Amino acid sequence: MIQESTLHFLTDLQENNHKEWFDANRKRYDAAKKNFLAVTTELLEGLAKQDEAIAQADLDPKKTLTRINRDIRFSKDKTPYNAHFFTTLSAGGKKSPMAGYYLRVSPDESFHGGGVYMPDNAVLGKIRQEIDYHVEEWKAIVEGPELTTHYGALQTNGALSRPPKGY
Template sequence: MSFYKLFDFLRDLNANNNKEWMDEHRKRYHEIRDFYIDWLNQMDIIFSKADPDYSPTTGKQAINRINNNLLFHPNKPVYKDHFGAGLDQEKGKGDFYILIGINGSFVAGGFYKPKKEILDNIRAAIDYNGEEFVKILNKKSFKETFGGLMDEEKLKTSPKGYDKDHKYIDVLRNKSFAVMHEFTQKEILDDKFQDDLVQVYKEMLPFRNYLNNAVTV
């Protein structure tokens, strides 16, 4: 089994996105799913060796359902066009998410649209020691890997309790504190994909550690 077959399966599923087709190819789906879970188990071990604070998470714990939630998104297809999983899971920690799909693959981490309490704690940490956080964001290799924060949504004004002239106001206005690194299918199929993924994980560590400390201390 390989990522070649995973991508082939997702392309076929995307072209036949219905329960009848899935039922006919259920065995194939489980073979692909088992491969992905085994791969996640391998990465779980590798990440735990790379990071002393890593929280072990089995592939079965990490993997997401391939079914879309049609109750809340009735216009979406029955099945997703990707396999997604969240490793390094622990209550209070920011996410470390891996998505491999036919319409894009990426690794993301941090807090995406967190609850108010978490967002308030992150902003308080930046208010207290924003210099360290900005230094992480501005590190050359970090910017080359992630580009910067995912800033899909930002406040148009300053957050409540913060002056509009705050030294780090541009960072404080973010509603999410997360970063993302995209992988092409060619990169995923390359023999060094695992090594590249570990390098991205390590590059993200100071960022995630800062945020995790902000919401737990």
């Protein structure tokens, strides 16, 4: 379980997102990261019981976490740290094009989800093709009560305004 102290650290980091503060609060960061790693480990163990690919992948929980440091080279926002913890649990590892599970924890915007994030064109084409071949089965899953009761409708932000070429 995410501890209150982890959320307090992330809240404080949002308000003091600079190196001097972070360095002075390194022990708090280490404790918060340890807590999130424990949650990730527990989540992986649970998923391994349900998802054979995750079980066989034998993922190292430490390697599923994203870094706290932001890549600010091309960003207008120059704050150096992410004020959240994020893990990607995919059988192929966090940089894999395979579908996976996601967990983000922050004081004001936590979420969990699953799927493929920004697949390359070849993978995206295969996904679209499989959905097209099995559209009724797809609709039954994404519009069915087992999914919508717990998660609501699919996110549609970033959806195409018209079908892709060939569809």
